[in-house]
Amino acid sequence: MKVELAQLAGQDNGTAYNLQRALAAIAACAADTQLIVFPETHLMGFPSAETVAQVAEPLDGPTVQAVQQAAREHNIAVAIGVAENDNGKFYNTTLLITPEGIALKYRKTHLWASDRGVFTPGDRFATCEWNGVRVGLLICYDIEFPETARAVAQLGADLIIVTNGNMDPYGPTHRTAIMARAQENQAFAVMVNRVGSGDGDLLFAGGSALVDPFGTLLHESGREEGQVTVELDFSQLAKARRDYRYLNDQRLRLPGEVIEHADGRRELLIPR
Template structure:
């Protein structure tokens, strides 16, 4: 699978600017790219308590619809974050959008302190199958909790995609975490972070990465804007799982109700 990582700067509470840049990045993809991944809440940036009601959009809002249209026109899948408005409740949400529409929605379950009071935490983990690969989504702070990636592994995830909005001085924390999450779940993992200045004194740390199922860092971006392509080798899954399988050998499984949907999505409810 050929994937492009769009490590871009963004503007908080400025959907017009961010959507324009996202559409340009999709248009710039190589003709054989199958998937492009953007940072956390990329479409709106990070809203504040006094701006979230203005900038957040529903699932069928104009920003998401514009990305869906671009995905159809380019025959490409897109993973992108946005501020979701669900009838007046706001979520930090990431979508997997394919040329056929929205395949997966994930609402961030572990909110960073500055997000509390802005967003509501999600209540489930989810995976779907796309192009023969079972994909799960996580968002930023989620990956600092081993249970999040393990929940996706219990749902069959082979590829974990993390939309990230990690800032200084915590860049090394997420570098370590994404490698650990891939290794301990024997899955491929992609993480795409934002760069540049944010609101106040925030500076986003970049370092977008691809990690193999052994926990080896295969590609790592620097701190500048870039859009680069990687190729995922899913034969590494069989190699990593050949002699032992952590998921089979674990003594304690995460609790929660598993829901199997007719369209192939699997969800683990966490309450």
């Protein structure tokens, strides 16, 4: 599978600009690319408590619809972050959009300091079946908690997609975390981070990455904008899981109700 990593700068509260950059990146994909991945909340940037009500949109709003149309026109799947407005509740959400529509939605469960007071934490993890691969989504700070990747792994994930908004000085933290999350769950991990500056004195760290199921770093971007193609060889899954399987051997499983949907989605509800 060929995947493109769209490591872009963005504008906080700059939906029109961010959408234009996303649509241009989708249009620039190679004909054989199956998936393009963008950073955390790419479409709106990071709103504040004062701006989120004006910036966040419902998932049937014009911005997500524009990305859905682009996915159909270019016959490609898109993983992209949004600021979601669900009847006055605001979420830091990542979507997997295919030519058929929204295949998977994930609301960030572990809120970073700047998310708190802006977004509501999500209450579940989820995976879906896409192109014969079971995909799970995570967002930025989530990957610093081993339980998040284990949750989507318990739901069968072969590929963990992480939309990232990680800033200095924490780039090395996420480099270590993404390798560990892939290795301990014997799954591929794709992480795409933002670059450039943000509100205040933030400087986003880049370092978008592809990690194989052995925890080997196959690609790592620098700190500049770029759109690079990586290739995932899913035969590596069987090799990584041949001699032992952590999910089978673990003595403790994460609690929570598992919901199986008719469309192939699986959800693990976080216990209250």
